[in-house]
Amino acid sequence: MVLTDVVERIPLPALVINQDGKVLSYNHLLKTHMGEKITKGEKIYNAFSEWETNHSSKMIMAEACGRRFVFIEGPLHDTNDLLLVGTETQELSELKNENKELKKLTRELDAIIENSYDGIYITDYKGVTWKTNSAIEKLTGIPKEYYIGKNVSALIKRGILKNSVTHRVVKQRRTVSLVQENFAGKETLITGAPVFNEEGDVEKVVTNIRDLSDLNELQSELGKLNELNNKYKKELDLLKNKTKQLNGVVINSEKMKLIYDTVDRIADIDASVLILGETGVGKDVIAKHIFTSSNIRSKKGEFIKINCGAIPPDLLESELFGYEGGAFTGASRQGKPGMFEMADRGVLFLDEIGELPLLLQVKLLRVLQENEIQRIGGTKPKKIDVRIIAATNRNLKKMVANGDFREDLYYRLNVLPVVIPSLRDRRDEILPLVQTFLEQSNRKYDMTKTINTELKDFFFNYDWPGNIRELSNLIERLVVTTPEDNIQVDNLPYEYRETKETNISSSSIVSLKEATEMAEVKVLGLAVEKYKNTYEIAKALDTSQPTIVRKLKKYNLNLNKGEG
Known part of the structure; x- marks a missing residue:
């Protein structure tokens, strides 16, 4: 050369x-x-x-x-x-610096591998062990030094390893995982990952071995903590002292907060509920809330509602229990399931239960006692799983005394009673409800109507015999029929204007608290019309600005201009 x-x-x-x-x-x-x-x-x-x-x-x-x-x-x-x-x-x-840096990186890598909680096992592409760490000792019971230089195939042959992912990784050229038991009978997750050289060939295989028993215990503990956390969160939600709005119903009074706290607690207690209250107080909303709050019923079945007073007695039985094909003249050949079957695993809401005929009261009692129904014309009973929620505006105890309602059925239904007060007994909610229904109607009819202070004062003092339903209907009527953007007392229907003077001049005696609130609404209503901000109102009324802010929020009064 x-x-x-x-x-x-x-x-x-x-x-x-x-x-x-x-x-x-x-x-x-x-x-x-x-x-x-x-x-x-x-x-x-x-x-x-x-x-x-x-x-x-x-x-x-x-x-x-x-x-x-x-x-x-x-x-x-x-x-x-x-x-x-x-x-x-x-x-x-x-070169010296690079060599020094390389030695440093090697030391750090060794420290990371050695201190890993998981076992780390590194082989070349032939399966010869190149490096491992101390964690493998607790997973296999064999010192780490024993593995160095030995082929995984030989280790499997000798029974030291049950399985290896090394050859699978080399063959499949991708990460491979498998689960197996270690020497102590505990589950381990083995994951092998390929390391490629510059030519794209598998040069080494890095295997990670994790003890799943510890992970399973941690997951179990985490599940318990999450369950406890959800329980605490639910309790905190129940204890929050603030206005809530559910399905269009404002909960602002202490009475309604207590009721909703109660129904939240009984949502998963699978017993019959009897909701009592005047017409229009929101008994159906409470019933639906119990269903949606249930972690059992709402996930399995449906909420089925039937008004016992709106269906003729001769049709009510077939609606409730269903019928077989040809059971009576005009019956469908295929038959029809009743409300009980439709509500299976869910909730059946029997509204106006006081209107249920005595004959059907007997059949309902049998359903509650035996958890089964029989269709009209049927020969075999059918098991059902239904939670009953009943509601009425009538005095069932008085009906029992008069013989119009079965006493045994009354006690079967009255396991968890919920009594909803009338709107006049929770006046704190009247003005928030007015604002809620006004916003709903404005959205529905694409309008921007407002309500002046004098009319709000009328709403606050009116007795609302029709309760929330009457208030909602009146607000919607006023939004549609009032030509001006600002709705005033003069826009009230005649029957309400007729009672306005009576309510103001000769109303029945009220509690001092209610009288004080009525006076506060009037004074604050005039103040928000006259002054620009809460500081001016506080000065004029000789009180603090935070007190004014709190009172305006309480009565749902808004400043017409300036800041709040």
Whole structure:
């Protein structure tokens, strides 16, 4: 091989000199550093400004073109010529730094692997163990040093390992996982991931071994904590002292807050509920709330409602219990399921239960006692799982005394009684309800109507015999029929205007608290019309600004201009 070719193959700056120090050959790496300074046939000492030889170490320190070099000399075979191979000292320093950094990274990697909670097992593509950590000892019961240099196939053959993902990872060229028991009978999750080289071949396999028994225990504990957290959250929601709005019903009075707290608590208690209250107080809303709040019924079945007073008695039985095909004249050939079947695993809401005929009261009692129904014309009873919620505006105890309602059925229904007060007994909710129904009607009819203070005062003092339903209907009527944007007392229907003077001048005696609230509404209503902000109102009424803000919020009064 030609001398020039030999020198050119060396991956570092290199040259050949004879015994006289003349340059015989050099490679392109040295030429890159030296440029025109290096020339064949010239003495090497002429190319370098410094040239110092250490004969004992065969090392030469040299300098040229402002760069320092280190060369190591050695004889060429069969000649007296010398081969000098070296590097620039700056490159040597960089190599030292890189080596130092590499050692640091290696130490850090070793520390990370060693301190991992999971077992880590690293092999080459043939399955020979390259590295592992101490965590594998507690998972397999065998010291980590035993694995080094051994092939996973041999370890499986000897029964030390039950399975290995290494060969699967190499074959499938992707991450592979499997679950198996360790020596102690605990479940472990083994996940192997491939490490590819520059050619795209699997070079190594990193296997992670995790003890699932600890994870299962943690998940179990987490489930208990989440369950406890949900319980606390529900309790906190129940205890929150603020206005809530559910399905269009404002809950602002202490009486209604207590009722909703109660129905939230009984939502998952699978017993009959009897809701009592005047017409229009929202008994159906309470019934639907019990259903939607239930974690059992709302997920399994439906909420079915039937008004016992709206269906003729001769049709009510077939509506409740259903009928078989051809059971009576005009009956469908396929038959029809009744309300009880439709509400299976859910809730059946029997509204106006006081209107239920005595004959059907007997059949309803049988359903409650035996949890089964029989269709009209049917021969076999059918098991059902239905929660009964009943409601009435009538005095069932008085009906029992008069013989109009079965006593045994009354006690079957009255397991969890809920009594809803009339709207006149929870006046704190009147003005918030007015605002709610006004916003609903404005959205429905694409309007922007407002209600003036005098009319709000009338709403607050009116007795509302029809309760929430009457209030809702009146607001919607006023929004539709009032030509102006601001609804006033004069826009009230005649029957309400007729009672307005009576309500104001000769109303029945009320409690001091109600009288105070009526006076506050009147005074605050005039104040919000006259003053621009709550600071001016507070000054005029000789009280604090926070008190004014709280009172305005309580009575749902808004400033017509300026800040609130």
